[in-house]
Amino acid sequence: MLIRPALPEDAAAIWSIVEPILRAGETYALDRDMTEADALAYWLGADKETFVAVEDDDVLGTYYLRPNQPGGGRHVCNCGYMTSLRGRGQGIARRMCAHSLDQAHARGYRAMQFNFVVGVNEPAIHLWLSLGFEIVGRLPGAFRHPTRGYVDALVMFRTL
Amino acid sequence: MLIRPALPEDAAAIWSIVEPILRAGETYALDRDMTEADALAYWLGADKETFVAVEDDDVLGTYYLRPNQPGGGRHVCNCGYMTSLRGRGQGIARRMCAHSLDQAHARGYRAMQFNFVVGVNEPAIHLWLSLGFEIVGRLPGAFRHPTRGYVDALVMFRTL
Numbered sequence: 001m002l003i004r005p006a007l008p009e010d011a012a013a014i015w016s017i018v019e020p021i022l023r024a025g026e027t028y029a030l031d032r033d034m035t036e037a038d039a040l041a042y043w044l045g046a047d048k049e050t051f052v053a054v055e056d057d058d059v060l061g062t063y064y065l066r067p068n069q070p071g072g073g074r075h076v077c078n079c080g081y082m083t084s085l086r087g088r089g090q091g092i093a094r095r096m097c098a099h100s101l102d103q104a105h106a107r108g109y110r111a112m113q114f115n116f117v118v119g120v121n122e123p124a125i126h127l128w129l130s131l132g133f134e135i136v137g138r139l140p141g142a143f144r145h146p147t148r149g150y151v152d153a154l155v156m157f158r159t160l
Numbered sequence: 161m162l163i164r165p166a167l168p169e170d171a172a173a174i175w176s177i178v179e180p181i182l183r184a185g186e187t188y189a190l191d192r193d194m195t196e197a198d199a200l201a202y203w204l205g206a207d208k209e210t211f212v213a214v215e216d217d218d219v220l221g222t223y224y225l226r227p228n229q230p231g232g233g234r235h236v237c238n239c240g241y242m243t244s245l246r247g248r249g250q251g252i253a254r255r256m257c258a259h260s261l262d263q264a265h266a267r268g269y270r271a272m273q274f275n276f277v278v279g280v281n282e283p284a285i286h287l288w289l290s291l292g293f294e295i296v297g298r299l300p301g302a303f304r305h306p307t308r309g310y311v312d313a314l315v316m317f318r319t320l
Contacts, residue, residue, distance in 0.1 A: 029233030069276060072304045073189030073313070110310075113299065115275070116229060137297020137315045139273065144232045150270075153233070155297045155315060 001092070003099045006050040006062065011040055013059035014052065017084045018043055025146050027124070028080070029116050029153075043080075051099065053083075053092050060087030063096045065103055068113050077109040093124075097131050105160045112158050118143050119152035133158040161252070163259045166210040166222065171200055173219035174212065177244045178203055185306045187284070188240070189276050189313075192306075203240075211259065213243075213252055220247030223256045225263055228273050237269040253284075257291050265320045272318050278303050279312035293318040 006014065015036050022039060025032040030042070043064060044050050053061035061083040068078035079100045083092045104112055114133070117124055129135075137155030145151050166174065175196050182199060185192040190202070203224060204210050213221035221243040228238035239260045243252045264272055274293070277284060289295075297315030305311050 025232055028231065029229035030231045032231055069189035069302075071188065071190045071192055072185055072278075072306075073276060073302055075304060075310075076299070076302050110301065113302070116233060118232075136299060139236070139296060139315070139317060140319070141270065142229075142233055142236050142273070142317075144235060146232075150235075155299070157299060157302075159300070 001053055001055045001060070001095060003051055003053045003096060006044060006052045010052050010059060010062075011044070014043060014050075014062050015040060017059065017062055017082050020085060021082050027118050027121050029143060049103075051096070051103075053087075053096055060084050060090070061092040061096050063100055065100055065107075067109075068115070075108075075110045077104045077107075077112050078115065079104075079112060094127060094131070097127070101131070101158070101160065109160055111160055114154075114156040116143070117154040117156050118145065119154055120145060120148055125154065125156075128156050128158075131158070161213055161215045161220070161255065163211055163213045163256060166204065166212045170212050170219060170222075171204070174203060174210075174222050175200060177219065177222055177242050180245060181242050187278050187281050189303060209263075211256070211263075213247075213256055213259075220244050220250070221252040221256050223260055225260055225267075227269075228275070235268075235270045237264045237267075237272050238275065239264075239272060254287055254291070257287070261291070261318075261320065269320055271320055274314075274316040276303070277314040277316050278305065279314055280305060280308055285314065285316075288316050288318075291318070 048064040048066040050064045052059045063081040067074040068076045081096050133156040136157040139153040141150035142153040208224040208226040210224045212219045223241040227234040228236045293316040296317040299313040301310035302313040
């Protein structure tokens with residue numbers, strides 16, 4: 001599997017990954033009704049570097065890397081990762097996160113922060129913990145899950 | 161003192177409050193070199209409701225209220241407050257925060273979150289604690305203070 005910067009011609013493949021995750025509304029605090037144009041403008045925004053994970057010309061995952069805050073907070077980065085439905089269970093999120101940690105380190109970031117990990121998203125939490133992230137904050141009832149109601153969100157952090 | 165929605169003609173007064181705080185770079189994770197136009201576009205952005213605290217036609221403080229996250233996170237709001245140099249020590253931040261809590265409650269928000277309270281900004285931390293906020297997260301070394309180096313930032317949260 002190759003992880004490389006996203007190109008304009010990856011947009012349709014990225015949308016095919018993002019759309020079902022957005023529409024489900026279970027893991028990201030994003031508007032579930034976002035249009036394709038708005039979602040791609042967000043995921044490929046000028047504030048971000050966006051990557052794709054590709055196997056045999058098939059885009060199986062995508063992630064972005066950006067400064068988490070401007071000014072005095074810009075030495076800490078933030079990432080978001082999405083894996084395609086057909087790519088699940090193959091360690092793609094883990095490989096994208098490891099790649100992002102390397103990229104972040106190479107760019108001089110001192111830490112990586114996830115601002116809003118849905119507290120009932122156990123697979124993600126376990127994955128980030130296994131990659132060295134710590135839970136540094138808990139936001140009570142901060143996420144309204146479509147079937148489980150108000151659940152906590154976690155802030156996770158890893159020094160680079 | 162009157163707290164009311166900001167009007168277009170308040171822009172110059174708002175900039176006179178924001179500029180020294182931005183340039184000092186001690187309390188907000190914002191680009192210290194931001195232009196007036198960019199700073200006003202941020203503080204008065206379409207995602208925010210912006211208010212001013214006025215006494216005898218003198219704008220002594222300003223704050224914004226916005227959803228902290230879209231989608232499943234939009235029931236939690238976020239605010240930012242700034243007090244003019246000449247308004248310091250008069251309880252203006254406290255009155256703006258109390259006003260914002262009322263406004264947030266009236267709009268149906270369930271909680272208010274501050275994402276990035278600089279950990280050495282003791283006056284602000286004490287004020288938010290006295291207004292019912294709790295420290296729910298600590299981000300190690302997440303803020304580069306212009307004179308004190310890397311310091312922690314706090315996540316503070318209050319149910320409404």
